[in-house]
Amino acid sequence: MRTSTRPRPAGFLAAVLTAAALLLVPASPAAAHNSLKATTPAKDAELDAAPTEITLEFLQRLDPAFTTIILSDAAEQKVPTSEPVVTGTKGTIGIEGTLANGTYTVAYRVVSADGHPVQGSYAFTVADPAGTEAPVPSPPATTPTEPALASPAAATGDDGGGGGGGIGAPAVVGGGILLVLIAGALVLLRRRRGTT
Ligand SMILES: [Cu+2]
Numbered sequence: 001m002r003t004s005t006r007p008r009p010a011g012f013l014a015a016v017l018t019a020a021a022l023l024l025v026p027a028s029p030a031a032a033h034n035s036l037k038a039t040t041p042a043k044d045a046e047l048d049a050a051p052t053e054i055t056l057e058f059l060q061r062l063d064p065a066f067t068t069i070i071l072s073d074a075a076e077q078k079v080p081t082s083e084p085v086v087t088g089t090k091g092t093i094g095i096e097g098t099l100a101n102g103t104y105t106v107a108y109r110v111v112s113a114d115g116h117p118v119q120g121s122y123a124f125t126v127a128d129p130a131g132t133e134a135p136v137p138s139p140p141a142t143t144p145t146e147p148a149l150a151s152p153a154a155a156t157g158d159d160g161g162g163g164g165g166g167i168g169a170p171a172v173v174g175g176g177i178l179l180v181l182i183a184g185a186l187v188l189l190r191r192r193r194g195t196t
Helices: 010-024 152-156 169-195
Strands: 036-040 053-058 062-072 085-087 090-094 102-112 117-126
Touching: 036 117, 053 062, 053 102, 062 085, 062 090
Parallel strands: none
Antiparallel strands: 036 053, 053 090, 062 102, 085 090, 102 117
16 A cells, blocks of 8 residues: 655645735835836847947936946947046937947936936847958856756655665665665755755
8 A cells, every 4th residue: 555645735835826926916106216217229239230320219308417328349348438528308419439249238227307226237149241250259247057856756765675686786886876865865855855
């Protein structure tokens, strides 16, 4: 006879779904803060000619004293540009020189009439068939990827009562793999206990 495995409590799932639903409810409209309305070049645009300037248009008038627009390349190096020129709801920077092919990021931070700062960034790509290729940046140090968790299937193995027979090299290797599987299962079990 096997003891029936307890089903995952339905309450837990319900709680998760409720939490997710709450997160999805849009924040109250409030007193409409400023936000980015349109950009040139457009977000994620792929241009076959290098742009000479970048214009960001917001919903509300900008304060020229607090308008920052920064262009940087794929290597996260700042690209030389003019200071932002603010006209009403628009801020524009001129690009010095010609952008090489590659992906660029426009980062902005502005303050509008209601005094709230708005910031963000977006990317566009220059892919001029006749253009120069930007030097490929060395990939930035990424956050280390988490080691793969032992699959749940590993936890359902038997108690590992085996053992015996001659200890040849293959058996040693097999034993090593078994140890890794058991260790993985233990870690998994602990995590499960820890989270519930
Ligand atoms: Cu605001």
